[in-house]
Amino acid sequence: SYYVYLLFCIFSLYYYVVFIFSLFIYQFILFSLIVLFNTELSLYDAFGKIGSDVEGGNVNRPGSLRECLSVEGLEFRGQYCQVFLKQDSVEYFVGVCVPDSCTESEVQTLVVYDLHNAAQMFTQKKKNSSQGLLATESSGSSYSSLNGIRILSLLWIISGHTMQLSAWSNLDNDKRWKEMVERNPLYVFAFSGPVYLAVDSFLLLGGLLSARSLLSSIQRSDNTLSFSLVAHFLFKIQPLHLFIVCLTIGLFSIVQRGVFWFIAEDEVYSCKKYWWSNLLLINNLFTITDICAPWTWYLSIDFQFYATTPFLIFLYRINKSMLVIVSVILLMISSVTGALITGLLHLPVHQPTTLYFLYYYNKPYTRYGPYLLGILAGIYMTTKKEALIKQQWQAVIGWLCSLSVMALLVGLAYVLREVPPYPSLTHAVYQGMHRSLWALALVWIILACEEGYGGFVDKILSLGLWAPLSNISFACYLIHPIIIILYNGKQETTMHYTDFNFFYLFLGHLLLTVSVGYVLTVLIEKPYLFLPKR
Template structure:
């Protein structure tokens, strides 16, 4: 369709509409500005701003059959158009044509409100019968010529943070400023200590203390001893040695805890990051599972931006070669994290009981749960505040609409994140959608004391309780899948809400891997003899483990389609596959711990995994922010190819690791050590 013909249609339609402004409920100013734009685009020598506005309109591209149905246009070009009485305003018109939903970017005068733009588009369609102001997709490509308007949305070219946004940003600044200030004060105090201690080098008794100070000056207890010796040498004169006196105060000790001099220690250490030592293979399992999740999210969150979505779907969802980017098997990595959480929670609690003279008291359980809250909540709530404030400060592009309600959700439902119950909310109401896992993890974590209590009370009762819980989560998952006809992978269809609301994020369907982790942790912490005594047992175990993993991944592809009726294979797979995957990973851990891991243990125990494992919690919270920022700022669609997605993944990964290190030392570690 030529420029002149489109301009003629627009001009004719809106000129007629000018006479019916009141009937259309369109303001006089909006109509005047629209008519001016249409007149000046229809001249022999169109105005430059009018050409820019027309050029910014979304137009149909190639590969509609492959999924290139959205017509975003050019947001920045539209905003750069300035007429004498108005500027260009970018709006998105969301349409449905048969079973195809898409949006078209239009550039209209900024004097028009969203409702007025919608009325102009609707009136143009009615005025010209089969000819719309926004040309429909050809029927030969979508088997339907009639358009149906869903909504119209105009993107503001200004940012307007409110009081809650400023409050969130202020809280984030304070949480970061405290460690930075503590770092500065700690450096100044240590520098002053060096100055005050150095003149007393001639004292033989003090020389010994100074040598110790030079060797272990970063150690708080050592510093305290030196300060004590120095004070005795000078008669405990705190008037003259205020720095040395202050260094022994509670304030200084808290400054040290929050300072970077303390929080950066051990981050890049290659010694095991597992509390209590041992289990070196867990670092590799944790990091590889995290990389799998980041890769999966890089693909999942980008699907709305693709210009060849159908090509991606046909290629990726049909081949296990793309196992790292399909949304079905990739979420088995979440079950791996639940398994590791159960294992480490049982080991931690049993260690606390041993240190408490074999007593499982109420105060011990309370302290155990409080440590967990202190471990996750400071960084978690920091991200709630950061995301809420960041959303209000960014000028988003055409592809921001899948996440546009996130800021509103955080302002309304932040309390669910604070109470760690966000996974009970519908998916479209969760503040920071990926934090549902933290709520699920804590809910599972809170059951560990009860399981350990039954274990210590009576092994038979413990076996019955554990078996009943495994049976419950298996049957519940299978029944929900059958009744709601759910797929076995994370759907991108109308089944998404039911899948997430009733199955994916709920403790009663996801508890199995965590329970298996608790059982594994209890076994490893209390075992007296090795489980594997002969090499043939290890060979058989590895064969069963790897075969089971391959079958579970392969079945996800075979059963990937949403069933049209209650399906027994889908129900059985959904009920059993998470527990079976957890058992396979459990075998890997046991084999590695008992000396039958071979090259797999060598791989999982590499020193390179330890620093990444130390910042893995921050990486999990950080990586979706970069993916959403990248996608939300795009003006044009992304074309899927393997090489494009590899570079996207690597880019997101590098940024995630760098920023996660900063958040770990500034937010997570300081509040963890208080």
């Protein structure tokens, strides 16, 4: 027992010594880091920085001589230097604090390098961000008609929001407006009829481009799919998306209110309460009245649908028949769900109501059809070996069917405008299928234009004018409701609807939207796409 006790004491002493030594090493490292951090902080703090009243002549930046000389590192002390600069006709000096081991030539090299690097970073960022935005030609790998479809859909949305956000709050002839506009097919590009089909056009394009992008990435990376594509998608949409959330809160909080400012106040309240749903891209799962910046629900549903694209492409690569079966099932689920919700809740086919927004409008289980058809179209058009249309008569039949379907869908929206008090099978079938049929008709237009059977439609959709607008369309979509709400909220009297007044108002909103959209694209959206990849 004596030897056991002795052995225990020896081991205890050993571990105690090791513990004390480890504690000493830990404290030494911690002290070194603190000294190093404090030293670097003190060196930076002693640098000269821009002061106030520069326009009044306060241009010199002396920094702190005393603080610089008091810096003591592990192997150096602070050294105070002055750099004299000239910018146009203004001469000034900047105090810099560097280690005393630096020579005069090294300080000069450091200053010249920093100035050159800063200027290069600024000009390169500006060049990269704005490069190609105003080009009137699409890249060789893109489909020529997509830009036209995207911009015409965007114009449709801006026109609809111009009418919608004004008519709901501050018209002095609201009853006459409803009689003139809401029920008249001639105003389909205003807030009349199935105006929401423009969003389904966006969903179709999103699915087509996501499938093409993922397939191209797989081909470039030896049949492997990288998760960096998801990160790239988030980097593309989230910086500008979250900026819009902050802008909504900040701008609507500080601008002096008008008589019709209650819509802006509602936006501020919703953003302060539900901003996190925008961050997580799940705000479309909430009621439209509880969403921060309600028009951003599209970004959430687009991301949720984008997440399904790799699964469908995986099915395509392992078994094409399985892809067809799963796609048919998903399409039927989406259509049947929309039809059941419409029938059970007596929903209208397009007029916004509380139940329509609560259970149908922005929900993924009712809007997946167009995106799914876009994915399938993207897979087919990216991998097809030969043209689908081989004869002129095939193109004629395809165009007749496509245009007839689109005209029928628009016309039926007016025929089915009135909602019966009982469950309507006609309303339910229309609601369940019309979005997917619209997307299918657009798929034919894209395919026909791609294979040389687009005629004058292809010439219109492929105009060079659409390319630069398409490059800034994302920013335009996000900023245009803020411009409209700001304008409406600042009014001191009600507005009077006439065709000319609102067409003029639409052009004004459009001009501001394009101008601000270009600035936001250059300064916020594009720079994040040029961040160095690690």
